[in-house]
Amino acid sequence: MASMNRNQPKLQGFVFTEKLGCGSYATVYKAYRKGQQREVVAVKCVLKSSLGKKSVENLLTEIEIMKRIxxxxxxxxxxxxxxxxxxYLIMEYCSGGDLSSFIRTKQALPERTVRVFLRQLASALLCLQSQNITHMDLKPQNLLLSNTYDPVLRLADFGFASYMTEDVFADTLRGSPLYMAPEIICERKYHAKVDLWSVGVIMFECLFGRAPFASRTFTELAEKIRSSRPIQIPDSVHISDSCRDLLVRLLQRDPEERINFSDFFAHPFIDLEHIPSADSLNKAKSIILKAIEKDTARDFKSAVQLYCESVQFFIPAIHYEKDQRRKDALRAKVQEYLTRAEELKVLLKPESQPTPSATPSTSQVNQPQTLPDVFLLEQLAAGHHNLQLALNVAHEAELQDAKENYESALKLYQDTLEQLIPILQSEPRGRRREVMNNEVQRYMGRAETIKQFLEIKRIPFKQESINEALTGEARKTACSIQ
Incomplete structure (x- = not known):
């Protein structure tokens, strides 16, 4: 131990403890600041004598970027x-180690955990993108975890990072070969999208426990990358459609076909708009005030939409909140808003329709002037084959409507209108045209009522997220290292 201490760098005001890692020209140590608080930090010690001109440039860029971000x-x-x-670069200490060690410990990560980490990485990349910064060395070893009990991902090591707004050609490789985009190895071409390829490789490794091009030598790795065959997604692990879609779009060898940053951030698997953050609660409150306003004004359709929209921000707000009492209060509010949304959906349900009879009653037939338009139209349709066919579809629509089979009823009403409207347009003036017009208006009104109800009914809830948030299931259940 004494020998190790003599070989360690010394920095005034700090006590170095264990070595956390080392690279070609730097070693990172865990250290604590002397004084009453004894703040724990990570210190990256860069040996000056090992730096060439390019290394100095990289180091200066790294410091400049990290100072401003x-x-x-x-x-x-x-x-x-x-x-x-x-x-010496004195940095935040992350006690959870790196993602590479985490994957090795778990062998592979469940999709839910992968999504948590990937959204956090995407959030960091959005910040870099806003300042035209490309990391150039994304890999699990450079993704640190804040702690072991409720880990939060932190992007580290900006030694290869650069400001990039257009394609750059260079005669040296930058990054780690296993996570390096094909265009770097094949064309020595750099573009911001190289980071997205690396994200895809990291995502693949998290899900399946190995990188897609795991190889024993660089030559073997280069051959796999140069191959034109699409990357095979293993069937051994079940992943959702959105997860698979994102993975395939990230791992496109041709950068022109690879997903772009805007689509990446907005992808359903990432959905950065709803990532847990300090802004989540304010966004939820802003929307809920509008929902209550619409509810009070009896604009129930808008109110339901806003209640549901607010919940999609309340859920990440619950995840972000650390105080248990405030968490419980938010859960109670979410349950209240969900209940109100369901009550309004019931109020918006179409009024029940009586089951239509196939034929009018005897008393109605004896008094033609009292016949409902639908029966009168059936009588007036005698001899008009296309009109009779359309009325048969209308009759079936009303049957499904009366049974509250609204999806089927809407489709049948729409089919009815597609047939009736052309007939109406060519019908000469007269009683039949008048009655037909009345029925078309009635079918259109009923179809619109059902359509609006179904739109409300289909307002998406991320039910799994809601259940998780309302039952108080902690995110660390999925992410905990221990």
């Missing part, structure tokens, strides 16, 4: 110092 999913650079031998 402040984001909850990017490792914080607290300070940097130097002496005659070393340059």
């Amino acid at each position: 402040h984001h909850e999913h990017i490792v914080e650079l607290k300070d940097f110092q130097w002496d005659d031998t070393y340059i």
Whole structure:
């Protein structure tokens, strides 16, 4: 131990403890700041004598980027110092280790956990993209976890990062071969989309426990990357359609076919708009005020839509909240708004329709002037084959409507109108045209009522997320390292 201490760098005001990792020109140590609070940090010690001109440029870019970027999913650079031998980057300490170790411990991660980590990585990349920064070395080893009990992902190591707004050609490789985009290896071509390929490789490794091009040598790896065969998604692990879709779109060898950043951030599997954040609760409150306003004004359709929209922000707000009492209060509110939305859906349900008779009653036949338009039209349709066919479809629509089979009823009403409207347009003036017009208006009104109800009924709820949030199931159940 004494020998190890003599070989360690020394930085005034800090006590170095264990070595966390090392690279070609830097070693990272766990350390704590001397003083009453004894703040724990990670110190990246860069040996000056090992730096060439390019390495110095990379280091200066790394420091400049980390100084200006402040984001909850990017490792914080607290300070940097130097002496005659070393340059020291004093950074936030992440006690959970890196994602690579986490994957090895678990062998593979459940999709739910992968989604949590991938959304956090996407949030960090959105921040970088806003300033035209490309990381260039995304890999599990550079994704640190804040702790072991409720880990939050932090993006680290900006040694290869650069400002990039257009394609760049270079004669040296940047990054780690296993996670390097094909265009870098095959064409020595750099573009911001190289980060998205790396995200795909990381996602694949999280889900299946290995990288898609795992190889024993760089030559073997390069051959696999240059192959034109599409990447095979293993069937051994069940993944959702949205997860599979994103993975396939990320792992496109041709960068032109690879998903772009805007579509990546908006993809259903990522859905950055609804990621748990400090803004989630404010967004939810803003929407719920509008919902209550519409509810009070008896605009129930708009109210239901807004109640449901607010819940999609309340759920991430519950996940983000750390105080248990506030969590429980939010859960109670969400349940209240969900209940009100369901009550309004019932109010918006179409009024029940009586089951139509196939034929009018005897008393109605004896008094033609009292016949409902539908029966009168049936009598007036005698000899008009197409009109009779349309009325048969209308009759079936009303039967399904009366049984509250609204999906079928809407389709049949629409079929009826498609047949009746052309007939109406060519019908000469007279009693039959008048009655036909009345029936077309009635079918259109009923179809619109049903359509609006079905739209309300179909307003999406992420039921799994809602159940998880309302039952108080913690995210660490899926992510815990221990």
